[in-house]
Amino acid sequence: MSKRLRSSEVCADCSGPDPSWASVNRGTFICDECCGVHRSLGRHVSQVRHLKHAPWPPTLLQMVETLYNNGANSIWEHSLLDPASVMSGRRKANPQDKVHPNKAEFIRAKYQMLAFVHRLPCRDDDSVTAKDLSKQLHSSVRTGNLETCLRLLSLGAQANFFHPEKGNTPLHVASKAGQILQAELLAVYGADPGTQDSSGKTPVDYARQGGHHELAERLVEIQYELTDRLAFYLCGRKPDHKNGQHFIIPQMADSSLDLSELAKAAKKKLQSLSNHLFEELAMDVYDEVDRRETDAVWLATQNHSTLVTETTVVPFLPVNPEYSSTRNQGRQKLARFNAHEFATLVIDILSDAKRRQQGSPLSGSKDNVELILKTISNQHSVESQDNDQPDYDSVASDEDTDLEATASKANRQKSLDSDLSDGPVTVQEFMEVKNALVASEAKIQQLMKVNNNLSDELRIMQKKASRLEKQNSTPESDYDNTPNDTDLDDTGSGRKGRQRSVVWQGDGSVPDTAEPHAAPSPLLPSTEDVIRKTEQITKNIQELLRAAQENKHDSYIPCSERIHVAVTEMAALFPKKPKSDTVRTSLRLLTSSAYRLQSECKKTLPGDPGPPTDIQLVTQQVIQCAYDIAKAAKQLVTITTKENNN
Structure with a gap:
């Protein structure tokens, strides 16, 4: 023990x-x-x-x-x-x-690489070895010896192996024996609870027949794990499988936005995919949901500042060598979807999964997943995009997660200057079912933790500029506005080729720092001046976040005005037309986020025209803007530190 x-x-x-x-x-x-x-x-x-x-x-x-x-x-x-x-x-x-x-x-x-696992003696016919291992697994799952089965799986035994003599799979055997932990292990390695044996029975049937009711209920959950996870991501609850409810289809609050021709076309193309391609897309979206949710937990549980960290950044789904280059590229593009786009895709997949299970056929189509992803990712853009521009030079290899390699590709994209924050999340189910304020407070605490250490971290940046040189060139992460995604990455200046424009809905116009008032200037302000202004921005952000945490919504506007003043003063340190694309991008993000913050805060005013204000949604957007301002300020400090030390 x-x-x-x-x-x-x-x-x-x-x-x-x-x-x-x-x-x-x-x-x-x-x-x-x-x-x-x-x-x-x-x-x-x-x-x-x-x-x-x-x-x-x-x-x-x-x-x-x-x-x-x-x-x-x-x-x-x-x-x-x-x-x-x-x-x-x-x-x-x-x-x-x-x-x-x-x-x-x-x-x-x-x-x-499995460099240290036990190696079996070599045989001429590897398929025979795999078959033998699978037969051993088939026999072993009737016992409680989990590590034996894991060892067999690690050596190549197949969780879905159909025994030719027995006429069933290992999951049938485990279910009949009531081995719920074996069933869990097999499911993790891909065993399908819906597979029928030679008698037409599923593992669920055998579990019920044997009186293993907990196992039977769990197998049904496993069978719907993909769609359950997608639904929970959007609305915070799962279907009631016990009572025959197997799908939840969340609805968009502003459904009118979902009626564009592009949205309809994307949905139609998705419906026309073959079952095989649809399943692949659904699994890829599941992996992206897992990446976003794990990022949220990762950031919320770190004890150190996320602004300066040596821990690994996972800005998009890593390459799976078993998949084609096209599929891996599509998987990577999912990380570029903003919250609204991604929610739209998830809802369409849930709807079509339900339709396909109910057996409603549609005509086939030659459209591939790549075209659907491109359609969805562009359906909310105001300006037309250059869709012929490749999103990636090639599929990112494991080495491409290296910061310099990623940045070099990002800097070749046309849309670096338009890499601004995304629009609001508008999934009605999410706001109705999940307590958005709880998620907001978690985000607040995380950002406050970051900003409490910002001054010290900025001084460390000065002293350790050489260590940060690689980090400085990393592309910035997306900032989804869903409370499930607390993405505050410590990555520099623009994720791989995001090509997206931003709808500005605030009062007044966003200053365009790239508009020439003079010749392009390579001169940058001193690092000390930038740090001093950043500290003032940080102090004001902390004040705003405390107001949000304490539900002092009437403090939003004065706080946002102080932040706007501090941002304006910081932007004034830089040339009217900086020579560096990266500086221009960061300045645009800094100033546009400050304007958008003011616009969001004004929604708390009583008697504001338009639909009733959802204060929780406003709070989400206020926090989002604060994140973007902090991110842009950090980028400018990093850039000036590097340049002034060269």
Whole structure:
């Protein structure tokens, strides 16, 4: 017992204390730093989930705990347990190692390359080996020995293997035996609860037949896990499967925006996809939801400032080498969707998943997923976009997550200057069902934590400009306005080729810092002046966020005016027409966000014409603007620090 308690208190990868994350498919507990590397590998390598701040089906958590406490980690570190490995110089990472390259290289070798797993004797026919392993898995799942089954799966056993003699799959066997934890493990590795055996029965049928009602209900949940997760992302609740409700289709509050010809065309193309392509798109959107939600938990649980950090940034879905280049490009583009666009896509997928299950056929189409994604991502643009401009030079490899490589591609895109914040989230179900204020307060606390350390961090930037040079060139992340996505990335100047314009709805006009009043000037203000103005902006943002946290909505307008003054003073430090594209982009984001903040705050005035004000939605947008202002100010400090030290 003491051994199990000790093992659950250390990270599986570096033996650091108090791991707070789990790798679900690897059956391990991992620390914050190692988790950052896991996230950069992608869900096809490691499916990470926070142990306390993420929703867990009880039996899924029990499955992971059981695996880790029974030595699942030795499966992935088999050869390292051999004394000869010490002699050869191979060792696992330790808590004192740097994340990059030490921990990252070890974790990549351990889980992606499977460099330390036990190797079976080579055979001429690999398919025979896989079949033998799958038959062993088929027999083993009737027992409670999870680590044996995980070992077989790690060696290549197939979770959906259909036994030719028995006429069923491992999940049928586990369900008949009432092995709920085995069912969880098989499902993580892709077992389908809806598969029929030779008698036409599903695993759910066998669980019910055997009186295993908890298992039967869980298998139904697993069967609808994809659509349940998408619905929960938008509206904070799941269908009532027990009473026959298997789908929730959230509605857009401003449904009129969803009636554009582009929106209709995108929806029609999605409906015309083959079932195979539709399933691929739905799975990719599921992975993007997981990335966004994990980012939210990641940022909310970090003890350090997110402005200066060595932890791995995951700005879009990592490449899955098993997918085509086209599919990987489409997956990456999902990160560029703003909240409204992404919600539209999710709702369309939920609607069409329900239609397809009910068997309503539509004519086939040759339109591919790429065309649909392009249509949706452009349907809310005011200006026409150059759709022939490629979004990526090529599919990003693992090395492309390196900051310099990513930035070099971003800087080649035409739309860097228009990379401003997105519009509001308008999913009515979200506002009605989920307590948006709770999510707002979490975001407030996170930003306040960041800004409390901003002054010190900015001075550190000055002293460590060389260390930040690579970080400075990283593309900035999207800022979705959904409370599920607290994306405040520490990344510099423009994610890969976002091509999107912004609808300005505030009073007055946004000053265009790129409009020439003089010849382009390479001169930049001193770092000290920029830091001083940034500190003033930060102080005013803190004041605004405290007002939001304390529901003092009448303080929004005076706070926003003080922020606007501070932003104007900071912008005045820079030339009227900076020579640097990156400086112009950051200044545009800074000033437009300040104007938009004033516009949002004015919505709290009594007697404001138009529909009744949703104060929770206004609060969300106020926080969003504050994030964008802080981000732009940080970028300008980083840029001037680098330039003035060159």
